[in-house]
Amino acid sequence: MAGPGRGRGGPGAGPVLMAAPRAVLLLSGKRKSGKDFVAEELRSRLGPDVCTILRLSGPLKEQYAKEHGLDFQRLLDASAYKEEFRQDMIRWGEEKRRADPGFFCRAAVQGALQPVWVVSDTRRLSDVEWFRAAYGDVVQTVRVVATEETRKRRNWVFVTGVDDAESECGLDQAVAFDWVITNDGDKVALDEQLEVLVQSLHSSL
Numbered sequence: 001m002a003g004p005g006r007g008r009g010g011p012g013a014g015p016v017l018m019a020a021p022r023a024v025l026l027l028s029g030k031r032k033s034g035k036d037f038v039a040e041e042l043r044s045r046l047g048p049d050v051c052t053i054l055r056l057s058g059p060l061k062e063q064y065a066k067e068h069g070l071d072f073q074r075l076l077d078a079s080a081y082k083e084e085f086r087q088d089m090i091r092w093g094e095e096k097r098r099a100d101p102g103f104f105c106r107a108a109v110q111g112a113l114q115p116v117w118v119v120s121d122t123r124r125l126s127d128v129e130w131f132r133a134a135y136g137d138v139v140q141t142v143r144v145v146a147t148e149e150t151r152k153r154r155n156w157v158f159v160t161g162v163d164d165a166e167s168e169c170g171l172d173q174a175v176a177f178d179w180v181i182t183n184d185g186d187k188v189a190l191d192e193q194l195e196v197l198v199q200s201l202h203s204s205l
């Protein structure tokens with residue numbers, strides 16, 4: 001377990017948080033697998049005082065919007081506006097990560113004080129490595145999976161340069177996940193899986 005003084009470790013780290021998390025869940029999965037939905041369900045079950053959702057894409061989009069004179073709020077939603085810039089944001093984000101792999105991770109955890117953190121959009125091995133280096137054994141990896149048929153029902157369409165890029169495929173082979181959550185539209189099955197995960201989190205609080 002990370003101690004109270006342990007926060008953002010690693011080269012170029014910012015100030016250490018006063019209280020370290022007791023659990024950090026790194027959620028990953030394909031587009032339209034339901035990562036955000038699972039993250040919201042976990043926060044609802046644990047309560048907002050216990051669980052906060054962190055998004056690596058938030059600081060990425062904010063910085064991208066500043067540098068390109070774009071509407072940050074419109075980049076946050078699932079709009080055609082965001083899709084218009086998605087590929088260039090991916091390219092720009094990769095350049096930032098090559099220069100500093102922890103750039104967006106450090107920004108995302110700024111000010112997070114709840115004992116459970118759910119990172120809803122983990123996409124790359126460098127993200128996983130940064131959190132493990134900073135927070136050690138409290139980090140758990142969670143893969144949210146759904147069939148292509150389910151994802152298509154949620155309006156997923158394969159886009160070259162997006163669905164075959166590292167931002168979608170970077171964790172396909174690289175990680176042995178601690179948890180795999182199947183989210184194919186069966187509410188009872190999803191509830192059962194989430195309940196097991198939530199009970200496990202309660203044991204670490």
